[in-house]
Amino acid sequence: MTTSTVTAPASAKTPRKAAAPDPDRARRRRRLAQWGFVAPAVAFMLLFFGYPLVRNVVMSFQHYTPKTFFTGEAPFNGTDNWASVFQDVLFGKALWHTLVFTAGSLLGQFCAGLALAVFFNRRFPLGGVLRSLILLPWLVPMVVSGIVWRRILDQDTGVLNTFLDTFGLGGNTPWLTSPDMALLSVILVNIWIGIPFNMVILYGGLQEIPKELYEAASLDGASAWRTFRSVTLPMLKPVITVVLVLGFMSTVKILDLILALTDGGPADATQTLGTLTYQNSFVELDFGAGAVVGNVLILISAVFAVFYLRANRTEGK
C-alpha cells in the first residue's frame, strides 16, 4: 500500500509533462489527499480533546448549576468561581496534598521499581516467576486494591496492625484514622500499586543496554556502584524520563484510590485536587468551581509536559 503510493507519483512525473494536464490541479489534489488522511486524526483530537478542554475553561467562568441542564443558560460571572475556589482553605490544602502525594508516590515507586529491575536483570533460578508475581498489583483494579487495603489498614481489626502487634511493634497505628497519618498511608498504598509499572518499563530499558559496556567497565576495574552510576543510569535516562512523566500524569489526577481508601478524610487530610473537583462538581453540583479545580490540574500537567518536551529536545541535540 505505501510503496504503491510512493512510486506512483515518481513514475507519473514524465507523462504529466507530456500530456500537459494542469500541474497546479494535480498538486492541489495531492494536498487534498494528504489532508484527507490527516483529517480523521484532527477531527478526533478536536472532538475528544479540544472541545472538552475549551469547554472546561469556558465553564470555569460561568455560573453553571443544575438549572443550566434545563435552560441551557450559564451566565458568565467573570472570575467569581476562581476567586471563591482560591479563597477556600480546602483548595490550598488539596493543592499541597496533591504535591506531597505525587512527589512521595513517584519517589517511592521509582526507587523500588528501579531496585527491583536491577535485581531481576541478573539471571537466577525462579527469577522469571518472581518477576511475574510482582506484576500482580498492576492487574488488580484500583478500586479493589483500595477496598482491600482499607481493610488491611483498619486500626482494630486490620491485618497489618495485628501483624505488627504480634511482634510488639505498636499494633495500634492509626493508619487511615489519624489526619497526620492518612496521607502517608495513602502514598504507601499508591507506591505498592505503582511498583510493577516502574519495574516493567525500567527492566525493559535495562535489557536494551549492550552487555559490552558492562564488560568494558569491569575491565577498567569499575566498582558495582560506579558501573551503575556511569553506565546503567545514563543509558537508562530516556526510559527514566518516560516512566516519570507517565507516572506523574497518572498520579497527579488521583481520585479512585482515595475515594476507596478514605473518601478524602479524615477531616480532609487526604483531599487532593482530584477529589476536590469531584466533590465540587458531583456532590455540591457547582460545576463552575469544579471546572476551576480541573483547570488547575490541567495547567500543572501542561507545565510538566513543557519541561518534558524541553528535556527531550536537548537530548535530541
Place this chain on the structure above:
Amino acid sequence: MTAHPPVAAPHLRERPRRAVTSLAAVSVLVVGAALTGCAQQRDGDVYTVMNSSTDETYHRWDAEAMARCGERLGVTVEQQSVPASQVMTKALRMASSKSLPDIVQFDASEMPTFAEAGGLVDLRTLGLETDGVPEGIVDFGSYEGTYYGAARSVNTLALFYNKDILDAAGVEVPTTWDELRRTAKKLTQGKRYGLALSAGGAEDGVFQFTPFMWSNGGDERDLDSPEVVEALDYWKALLQDGSLSKSTVNWTQADVNDQFMAGNAAMMINGPWQVETLNSKESLHWEIARIPVPEPGAHSVGPLGGAVLTVPDTGDPERQKTAGRIVACMAGEEEQLTYALNSWMVPAHGKAAAEWREQVPELDALADQVAAARSRTAKLGAGWSGVSLALQSAFQSALTGQSSEAALKRAQQRATSGN
C-alpha cells in the same frame, strides 16, 4: 515506457479521490452515530423508571411492583437502575439531552436540587392524593410547599443492640445519653467496643450525627450553636472513653453493620436496610430501641431517610399523566405494604404503617422513631449538600483531636460562604 503513462495517470487521479470520499463518508457516519446516540426515542406504551435498585433483591422487588402496576394500567414499565451516587448526575445529563425517563426515584435529600432546577412536575396536578399520608412524610417529598415526590417507604436510624451481650452483662437498654455512655463503657471489653456508629466523611456520617444534633435541640442552619457543640462533645466523650473505635471516622454504615455482626460491637446506630443482612446470621440475637436522648423525657428526633418517586418534566403532558398514575400505584397503600415487608422499611402511608406494625412487631421502635423523624432538607432545601460537607469535615476534625467548638465554627463559616 509509453504503455505505462495512460495507466499510471488515471491511477494517480483515482486514488486520492476515492480515499477522500471514503474518509469523508466514514467521518459523516461517525459524527452521525455520535449525534443520534444522544436523542432517545420514547416508545408509546413503554414507560421507564430510573432508580438506584442495583441490589439484586431490591431490583427484583421493584420489577415485580412495576409489572403489577403496568398490568393494572395497561402499559409496560421498565426499570433502569444506576448506583445511588449517580442518579442525580445521570438525570441532569438526560435533562440536557431531553431524554429524561418518565419517572425518577431520587433520594429525598437530592430531590430539592432537581426540583429547584425546575425539572419536576407537581404530583398534585397529576391527580395524586396525599390523604392518609402523615404530614411529615408529605413534607419529606415536598420542596417549597409543592409536592414533588411520593415516598413508598421511609426509614430512619435506631439503636440496634446484641441481646445476648446485654443480658450477659446484666444491663438495661439505654434511653438517655448518660445511660448510653455508661452502658457502652461497661460493654467495652477486649476487642469488643460498646457502641459502633459511622462518622465517615460522606453523607452516611452526617445522617448519623443528626439524631444527636437534633435531639439536643441543634439546628443545621446554626452549626456553631452550643447545642450542636454539645452533641459533638458527646461523640468525642464516647471516643475518649474507648467505647467507640478510632476507626469510626473511616466507617460507612455498612462497615458499622459488619462490626456489629462480627461481634466487635455490642450496640450500633443503624437503619432498617441492614435487617436483611442481620437476619442472615442466625446466631445473632439483635433487637432495636429508640436512639437515646440527652435528658430523660426529651424527644428522640432522627433523620428521615428514603427515596421518593418523582415525575420529571418531559414536556409531554399525556405521558406525564400516565407516569403520575404509575407513581400513584407504586406508592399506593397495597404496594407500599408489600415493599415495606420485603425491605424492612416503614410504609409511608398511615394505614399501611399501622398494618406493618402488626406484622413486624419487632421493628415497632422504628415506626415510633419514624413518626418523630425530620427531613434533612426541610429547612435548607438544595443548600443541604454544602452544609453536609462542612459538617463532615467538622466532626472528623473534632473526633481526631480538635475542639468541637473551633471545628464547628469553621464549618459554619464554610457553610455560609459557600451558599
